[in-house]
């Protein structure tokens with residue numbers, strides 16, 4: 001957890017082993033008196049409290065309720081409860097921003113060595129400064145650039161354990177308005193890059209008898225997305241590519257799955273904000289809000305872990321209920 005991060009758990013099961021302090025702020029309804037949920041944080045600075053208040057007023061679970069909250073200090077044994085990536089090397093495309101960056105940071109926090117691919121050198125170098133991380137400049141729309149980066153990856157680590165393909169772009173347009181050039185461009189960035197990264201790295205994983213690949217698609221790959229037609233087509237392609245690769249690689253210990261985020265507050269989403277319709281978009285989600293990138297990264301990190309040992313070719317929707325309705 002970052003120092004000022006605050007997590008909301010409708011149900012929170014405290015861990016018993018002791019190692020480090022965490023604060024649990026339990027929200028209780030006054031009449032009838034019942035626990036509504038818990039905020040959990042690693043610290044209790046005034047900034048966290050401010051954030052708690054700001055978050056609480058927006059939480060649908062607390063709407064219209066007269067609440068009180070009380071504090072507990074509990075402990076958690078980090079080693080026993082968190083996924084452990086010590087000794088693992090993870091490659092993350094699109095690790096310089098948004099969802100990929102959040103996944104890269106979580107993997108680093110949990111002990112992995114992380115090789116981040118992207119074009120934004122400044123962001124890449126900032127991640128390198130965290131330690132145990134290497135930035136490899138790569139334009140995933142360029143097959144040669146991918147080949148060069150994969151050569152560097154395999155020279156650095158002959159058998160990378162984890163590959164997260166998060167690099168991607170969005171593009172507005174209908175079939176009538178899109179040009180062929182735009183169509184080819186988005187397929188190069190969103191689909192061909194996944195194909196090429198897998199093509200270059202799967203042989204080493206197979207040989208090692210171990211691999212975890214997490215491809216990032218989108219809800220737009222599972223339901224129609226009018227006005228985002230090329231984007232939806234690329235994400236549908238990623239899902240089917242992942243499922244087919246998963247079936248052919250599973251016996252060699254290379255487990256491949258897809259995460260489909262719903263609307264997530266990253267720079268990709270800010271283009272919608274510029275149009276002033278972010279609030280309207282958020283209202284389409286049963287949860288009534290968009291995701292933080294960390295909430296998507298949690299699913300990615302799980303699928304990248306040893307714990308996901310029976311997950312093969314799954315399409316994991318992390319969408320706040322968007323596709324339920």
Ligand SMILES: NC(=O)c1ccc[n+]([C@@H]2O[C@H](COP(=O)([O-])OP(=O)(O)OC[C@H]3O[C@@H](n4cnc5c(N)ncnc54)[C@H](OP(=O)(O)O)[C@@H]3O)[C@@H](O)[C@H]2O)c1
Pocket residue numbers: 093094095096097098099100117118119120121138139140141165166167168169170189216217218219260261262263264265266267268269
């Ligand atoms: N945000 C959402 O609501 C949402 C919803 C569903 C699915 N997704 C998917 O989640 C993934 C991550 O998106 P995000 O929301 O985290 O967006 P983001 O913050 O804009 O990040 C996009 C990432 O892709 C990389 N990238 C884009 N084009 C590239 C290229 N030609 N070569 C190398 N890297 C490239 C960028 O790296 P550089 O800047 O370094 O080039 C950046 O790290 C994407 O596949 C996206 O389609 C996002």
